[in-house]
Amino acid sequence: MNHKFYNKSKKDQNRFQIVLALISLVVVSLLIVVVVYVEFYLIGVLIIAIFLSIIAPFFDMPSLKKSGKMQYYSPLFIAEKPKNGLITIHGGTLFDYYFGIDRNMSGKQRTNFIIYQYLIGLLSLIEKHQNHPSMKIRGTSYIINKRTAQKIGFQVIETNVFQKMILSYNYFNILISNSLAKNRLAFPNINNTKSFEAEISQLLKRKDYINKLIESLKNKHI
Structure with missing residues (x-):
């Protein structure tokens, strides 16, 4: 998997996270000082939460x-561990977009690249679990x-209330990710x-079509 963060040495990964943690601590500390000074506690708590x-x-x-709770099937396609015959899939997070998207790409190239990575990941997932045809895959996008x-x-299927609440809480995270994508x-x-x-069996029936989509997108993000 060509993920720029995980391709780093463990030392460099730790260094990146330590620096980010220190910067975040400074930012949160400054926000707390400002909030206490202006006494806008509710707004302050909201800004810090965001x-x-x-x-x-x-x-x-x-x-x-x-x-092992999450597994990458491509740099921008992630799946949770199977549980009760269900695999929950996710697109890349802001973290993955930050390390996975080439800044030299145009907006259209980035969108094609993201969909390409989704399809590559999905194909890898169904091939890994092809011996479990009744296994269900569920995702939100x-x-x-x-x-x-x-x-x-x-x-x-209908997006459940809990999922909508998570999306609403992470709106600004999604906003930045979406802006990076476009x-x-x-x-x-x-x-x-x-x-x-879908069940694995349903997706396996569409394997040839998924491969065709991958081939059609293969050079569009270059």
């Missing part, structure tokens, strides 16, 4: 990967549209978020 939600993936993802999801074998300030429409579900 800031912490933005930097959290830079510590959470390496930790979850190390513990604001990038993959309903038509594309259905073409690769997914069915659209190479411009781009406000995500959480209302466009859709959840998808």
